[in-house]
Amino acid sequence: MKSAIVxxxxxxxxxxxxxxKDDVNENNNxxxxxxxxxxxxxxxNNNVSKTFDCNVxxxxxxxxxxxxxxxxxxxTVNNIPSHSVGEFPNNANPHSISAQDETIEINLxxxxxxxxxxxxxxxxxxxxxxxxLNGVEMDPVAAEPWGKNTSNENYDWNLxxxxxxxxxxxxxxxxxxxxxxxxxxxxxxYIKKLNPSGNAMxxxxxxxxxxxxxxxxxxxxxxxxxxEVKSLKSxxxxxxxxxxxxxxxAPCGEYNGKYVQDYEYAEGLGDxxxxxxxxxxxxxxxxxxxxxxxxxxxxxxxxxxxATPSNxxxxxxN
Numbered sequence: 599m600k601s602a603i604v605x606x607x608x609x610x611x612x613x614x615x616x617x618x619k620d621d622v623n624e625n626n627n628x629x630x631x632x633x634x635x636x637x638x639x640x641x642x643n644n645n646v647s648k649t650f651d652c653n654v655x656x657x658x659x660x661x662x663x664x665x666x667x668x669x670x671x672x673x674t675v676n677n678i679p680s681h682s683v684g685e686f687p688n689n690a691n692p693h694s695i696s697a698q699d700e701t702i703e704i705n706l707x708x709x710x711x712x713x714x715x716x717x718x719x720x721x722x723x724x725x726x727x728x729x730x731l732n733g734v735e736m737d738p739v740a741a742e743p744w745g746k747n748t749s750n751e752n753y754d755w756n757l758x759x760x761x762x763x764x765x766x767x768x769x770x771x772x773x774x775x776x777x778x779x780x781x782x783x784x785x786x787x788y789i790k791k792l793n794p795s796g797n798a799m800x801x802x803x804x805x806x807x808x809x810x811x812x813x814x815x816x817x818x819x820x821x822x823x824x825x826e827v828k829s830l831k832s833x834x835x836x837x838x839x840x841x842x843x844x845x846x847x848a849p850c851g852e853y854n855g856k857y858v859q860d861y862e863y864a865e866g867l868g869d870x871x872x873x874x875x876x877x878x879x880x881x882x883x884x885x886x887x888x889x890x891x892x893x894x895x896x897x898x899x900x901x902x903x904x905a906t907p908s909n910x911x912x913x914x915x916n
Contacts (some may be wrong), residue, residue, distance in 0.1 A: 639849075642841075642852070647762065649768050650684035650765070652683055652684050652767050652768040652769060653685070654682055656679070656682075661674065661675055661678065662732055666706060669705065670705070670706055671703070671704050672701065672702070673700075673702045673729055675729065675734075676698055677698040677700065677734055678697055678779065679733075680732055680791070681787035681791055682787060683771070684765075684766075684767025686767075686772070686773050691765025697777075698778045702908070702910045703910055704804055704805075704808040704908045705808035708905040709905055710888060711906055715906070715907055717901050717903075722739075722743065724912070724914075725907055725911045726913060727805060727901075727911070728805040728806050728890075730785060730803040731801070731802060734779060734780060734781060737780040737781065737899075737913075738781075738783065738898065738899035738900075740756065740759040740764060742762070743757075745847070750846060752848055755859055757857060757858075759782035760782055761855045761856055764782075769781060769785045769786045769788060770784055781899065789813055792813065796815060796829070797827050798815065798881070799816055799827065800812055801881070801882055805890050806910070807904065807908070808905060811889065811890045811891075812880065812889055814830060814894065815827050815829055817878060817879065820876055820879070821878050821886065823881070831870065832893045832897060834861045834897055835862060836854070836860055836861060837861065839852070840852050840853065841857075841860070870893070874892075874900035875889055
């Protein structure tokens with residue numbers, strides 16, 4: 599009898615532990631993943647890019663002045679666009695637009711450095727990219743790492759701002775906590791004001807390293823200004839397959855553009871290099887220069903500098 603009772607207790611204990619739910623871990627998306635079973639990465643398909651209509655005309659006047667002295671190009675700006683903007687604050691971006699009175703300097707005669715300077719560091723956004731000719735900064739890198747504000751924070755996987763709901767308006771812009779309106783992607787309303795015909799190159803701004811920035815179009819032969827103008831293509835593409843993460847320390851799921859790191863550079867795939875630029879002649883530089891291109895496809899705004907950037911574009915302590 600005693601041995602039968604012991605056997606029964608052992609059996610119940612075995613049943614209890616074998617039916618116990620496996621330990622789970624919560625990722626930064628609020629989902630749980632079972633470490634001891636197949637991962638459910640379906641939540642990584644929720645990168646719906648929602649933008650807000652640009653139906654607000656700011657009462658603050660836009661300020662943009664450019665001067666040249668010795669080896670420096672200087673801008674006096676307030677980061678207020680002349681085009682209409684989205685409603686701010688909104689449910690994904692709780693900040694209001696305010697004027698940012700700034701004086702920004704860049705090198706008038708930049709030289710390629712031989713190595714690229716990334717806009718994103720291992721600690722987050724390191725640089726804004728440049729300034730448009732309306733006085734608004736181009737700042738593509740979001741401070742949205744995997745596991746943000748947790749022990750799993752990992753900037754090896756950073757949300758792509760234009761592929762997620764970060765409160766961007768129709769110009770792919772939103773507002774910093776200090777009130778600075780800035781573009782994360784192609785500045786749609788600003789481009790429309792430039793009235794692109796597709797038959798000419800359009801200077802739209804300057805990069806933080808001093809090289810010019812054009813929108814989309816360039817000569818089919820980079821060094822021949824009599825050649826046909828065409829839309830220049832990025833050399834980036836989505837990676838194939840699945841991310842290597844476990845859903846805890848890094849994301850899992852199929853590469854779908856939710857994260858910046860879902861893309862890879864493939865030399866020669868398009869017209870542009872890894873910094874989304876090339877060397878050639880332009881209307882403003884008939885003898886040739888390196889120039890960047892804002893493309894409608896990824897990366898949109900470049901993510902690297904080819905020359906040394908001005909400290910006026912440096913972000914935070916990085």
